Amino acid sequence: MARPKWSTACPDWEQRIVERRSLVPVGALFPEVGARALAVFKSLQVTDLPQKKDGSYPRLGEICDLFVFHLVLALFGSEDPETGERLVKEFLLLISKKNGKSTIAAGIMLTALIINWRTENGLMIIAPTIKVAGNSFNPAAGMVRADAELSQLLHIVEHKRTIQHRVTRAELTIVAADSDTVGGNKAGFVLVEELWLFGKNGKAAAMLVEATGGLATKPEGFIGYITTHSDEPPAGVFKTKLAYARDVRDGVIDDPAFLPVLYEWPAAMLEAESYLDPECFYVTNPSMGRSVTEAFLLRELGKAQAGEGEEDIQVFLAKHLNVEIGLRLRRDRWSAATKWEGAAEPALDLDALLARCEVVVVGIDGGGSDDLFGFAAVGRERDTGLWLVWAHAWAHRIVLERRKSIASALHGFAADGDLTFVDRIQDLLDQMAALARKIHATGLMPKLGAIGIDPWLMGPIIEALVDAGFDPGDEAMKRTGELVPIKQGVALSSAINTVQYKLDDDLLRHDGSAMMAWVVSNALVQLRGSNRYVSKELSGAGKIDPLIAVLNAVKVMETGPVAGGLQASVYRERGLITI
16 A cells, blocks of 8 residues: 655644634544544543433543544544554644643543554553643543443553553553653653643653653554643743644644644734634634633633732633743733844844944853853944844853753753853853953953943952953952943843833844843842832842843943944954954
């Protein structure tokens, strides 16, 4: 039999989702195989719903939406009956809360257990917490208990959260994820619940590699991910997998073995904040009118907006409406965060900034070994007067152990090239000093007051700059040399306001890095009297040191500095240097 040709791309997904059509673009490649699996799936009873008059419970075939059946057909119907190989090997379902995620997960994996043909095969649902594991196990066990035939075929081991097939001796196990539970696992079928929570775990990627190791020798297997959006900007393995799924869906990546089913907002609707319109709630809630209702969502939204419910507005939007949380939606955000994303110029690296500016100053900030260290260059663009911002961060590797909640995000920034891990603090100090020296060599720095530093910053940073040739002045840090003392806290109010005004008037551009977007979103601004200041203490593990570095540089730029070396360079006038 010739191998079928198919695509899992869905380039018209925005039109489909608005028209309430299925987002699964491929059917069963082997219809008879798919039909058998779908019949099993549809027959499973859901015991957390009221019993019917005959004593049975509603079946998945009665309560699920059409897209669920399409997903089951595409997934199970891709197994070649001649070779046993599954052609669709991976899927990601991104869907709002209360749309039956755990029930769908239980149904898919119980169907896989029932129709599995491999003796002593392993099947696993991996949940991020014990609570989520219970949410997956309970509906699966209920499906078995509600059906006399299934109760004869399958054996439930309650204390192990395991369901065993009495004939093939295959086992479906539901586990709370950690290295001990998934290490060495040889499961042929794996489903990961709430992938967004794994994105907050710096070790999740390695753990999932362990969990899916069995698929290499079991060509009939698959791995699936079912998740809502994260209540923070996507990070780690969730960010990576979501980006890949979007590229497959949009046809950027050709991977027919990966099936993306992503209930998220079309760009125009997201920009217009249509997610706040009750008439649009259905867009990311395909089970509207079944497991979730407009009245329920309206009430929960009202409670979130009033601060009276268990969820604030950010969590509500992420969980119930599948809105990706970015700078505009972060709770307690700095007001400038709403404008930050729109001021990005992704091609603005340090070299580009130096080439475009008539003067450049530097800001530096850092703390202990488990903090970030930030370096920022702020320049005034030649002819236009625009302020251009470029920043970089460093972290001692010890931060990955002491700040595990942000380790995954930091790894992502390092992969982007915007953060550097070091084994010694001295290494990052030397690298900072070298960057400052590179800028100084262009002649773009002012002769006095070129580098803004917290006056209480530890001595080694000043020592590194002095060793690199910078003049601290006759009295260290007293504006008689190139190093400028920048008082912190309330004293940074003018810089905060300056950045806000520049962003509002479209007079500031930055490099658009994910690292700085994360840092800006972490900034919590407080009022002290009539002054606003950024609080490191309130920001906590979120870290804002690179932003403080930017504000330190802004304080220097506010004085209207003039480059110290430009007028003296005849080579620039002759066009022999361009930066």
